[in-house]
Structures are given as C-alpha cells and as structure tokens.
Amino acid sequence: xxxxxxxxxxxxxxxxxxxxxxxxxxxxxxxxxxxxxxxxxxxxxxxxxxxxxxxxxxxxxxxxxxxxxxxxxxxxxxxxxxxxxxxxxxxxxxxxxxxxxxxxxxxxx
Amino acid sequence: xxxxxxxxxxxxxxxxxxxxxxxxxxxxxxxxxxxxxxxxxxxxxxxxxxxxxxxxxxxxxxxxxxxxxxxxxxxxxxxxxxxxxxxxxxxxxxxxxxxxxxxxxxxxxxxxxx
Numbered sequence: 001x002x003x004x005x006x007x008x009x010x011x012x013x014x015x016x017x018x019x020x021x022x023x024x025x026x027x028x029x030x031x032x033x034x035x036x037x038x039x040x041x042x043x044x045x046x047x048x049x050x051x052x053x054x055x056x057x058x059x060x061x062x063x064x065x066x067x068x069x070x071x072x073x074x075x076x077x078x079x080x081x082x083x084x085x086x087x088x089x090x091x092x093x094x095x096x097x098x099x100x101x102x103x104x105x106x107x108x109x
Numbered sequence: 110x111x112x113x114x115x116x117x118x119x120x121x122x123x124x125x126x127x128x129x130x131x132x133x134x135x136x137x138x139x140x141x142x143x144x145x146x147x148x149x150x151x152x153x154x155x156x157x158x159x160x161x162x163x164x165x166x167x168x169x170x171x172x173x174x175x176x177x178x179x180x181x182x183x184x185x186x187x188x189x190x191x192x193x194x195x196x197x198x199x200x201x202x203x204x205x206x207x208x209x210x211x212x213x214x215x216x217x218x219x220x221x222x223x
Contacts, residue, residue: 032209043113043199043214044152089152093208096167097142101151 002028004100006090012106013080021075021103023090030092033066033073038087038102047088048075080107110135113215115200121221122190130185130218132200138213140203141183142167143175145196146217152199158183159206190222 005024013019023033031052036044050057050066050073057064063076077084087102116131134141142157144167154167158177172194174186183202187194197219201212 034211036212041217043201043217044212045214046211049209049211091152091212095208096154096157097208097212098154098168099144099152101149 002026002092002098004028004090004092004098006088006100007103008101010104010106012108015080015082015107015109017080019077019080019084019105019107021088021090021105023073023075023100025071025092028071028092028094028098029068030094032093033064034091034093034097035062035064035073035075036089036091036099038089044089049093077105082107082109112136113200113202113213115198115215115218117218118216119219121223122187123223124191126190128187128190130187130198130200130220132183132185132215133181134183134202134213135181136202136204136213137180138202138204139180139206140208140210140212141177142201142203142212143173143183143185144199144201145169145194146199147196155185155198187220192222194220195222196220 003026034049035047038044065074089102090100113134139160143155144152156175158164200215203210203212
C-alpha cells in the first residue's frame with residue numbers, strides 16, 4: 001500500500017539556520033507533491049507545490065526539491081525564525097491526495 | 110470571500126447518535142474533500158468530490174456518508190456515532206476537479222463521541 005514517511009521526531013533548529021525536513025514515499029507515483037504548514041488548532045495552509053518533472057521550487061525563504069528516483073522530497077527554510085515554528089505536512093497528489101503525518105519544527109531563539 | 114467554512118466548531122455526541130458536519134465554500138471550487146486528523150495518524154481522507162453530483166470514497170470511509178448536490182456545499186454525515194470517530198475533521202476545497210492545485214482548508218470541527 002502507499003506509504004509516506006516524514007521525520008516522526010520534532011526538529012529543533014537554532015534561529016537563523018536552515019531547517020531541512022524530509023518526506024519519503026513508497027508504492028506511489030505522484031504527479032505532484034505539496035507542502036503545507038499547520039499551526040495548533042488550525043487547518044493546514046498551502047505553501048508550495050512541485051511537479052514530478054521539476055527538480056526544485058523556491059518561494060521566498062522556502063525551497064522544495066523532488067527526486068522521483070529516490071522517492072523523496074526535501075523542504076528547506078533558510079534564515080529560520082521563531083515564527084516558522086509549526087508542523088509541516090507533505091502530501092502526494094495523484095488521483096487522490098495522501099498526507100504524511102507531519103514534522104513538528106521548533107525554531108529556537 | 111469567506112473561504113471554506115465549517116460548522117460546528119465543537120460537538121459532543123453520545124454513541125449511536127447521528128449528526129451532519131457542514132462544509133461550505135464560496136470560491137466556486139470543483140474539488141472538495143473531508144479529512145480526519147488523529148494524533149500520530151496524520152490527515153486521512155474520508156470522502157471526496159470532483160464536482161456536484163459526484164462523490165467517491167477515500168482511505169477511511171466507513172461510518173460516514175456524503176453528498177454533493179451543489180458546488181458550494183459538501184456535508185459529512187455520521188450515521189451512528191462511535192467513540193472511534195472522536196477526531197478533528199477538516200473540510201478542504203480546490204479549484205479544479207483534480208488534485209493538481211493547492212487545497213484550501215476550513216478551520217476544523219472537533220468531535221467527541223462518548
């Protein structure tokens with residue numbers, strides 16, 4: 001069956017450093033991969049989408065890579081700030097959308 | 110635009126009761142979906158719709174019904190609530206009838222079944 005894995009442990013990063021989150025998947029060939037941010041008690045908010053034929057996508061301090069051979073996406077936040085602290089979800093989009101369990105990111109001041 | 114709205118925000122049910130979670134969007138989006146989110150389980154797709162009159166099952170459809178009579182509304186019905194349905198429910202919409210676009214999520218409904 002389809003499986004998505006994100007870092008199950010929380011990630012603690014010092015302010016100003018680059019945070020890198022990982023999303024691995026198996027038994028699926030998504031056409032798109034999406035990243036969302038979720039704050040406690042709120043619904044997820046869309047951040048970035050990358051297509052299977054794209055290697056990299058950037059938006060301000062965010063960068064996403066997508067390696068369909070490794071079946072992996074990396075999500076980077078550069079110059080991280082305490083306000084970036086949240087849970088980040090990756091989602092595989094094909095005929096349906098399947099979400100990972102998310103990684104909690106803490107940016108330490 | 111109000112975006113995606115969900116009612117109620119909180120609900121407590123007794124086992125065996127039925128209820129409908131409401132979801133509406135005012136963006137004329139074709140794709141709508143329902144998820145449940147449980148600790149350690151992430152977001153799991155319950156049902157989805159690619160347009161008015163069309164619905165399909167997701168990963169965890171048992172115990173839930175949906176209908177899509179209009180583009181705007183996508184209610185989720187719990188037929189006979191069970192404690193295992195205690196969860197936070199999110200409704201989402203997307204512009205086209207596919208998954209290629211970003212999804213817009215509602216604020217969620219926190220449901221407790223006693």
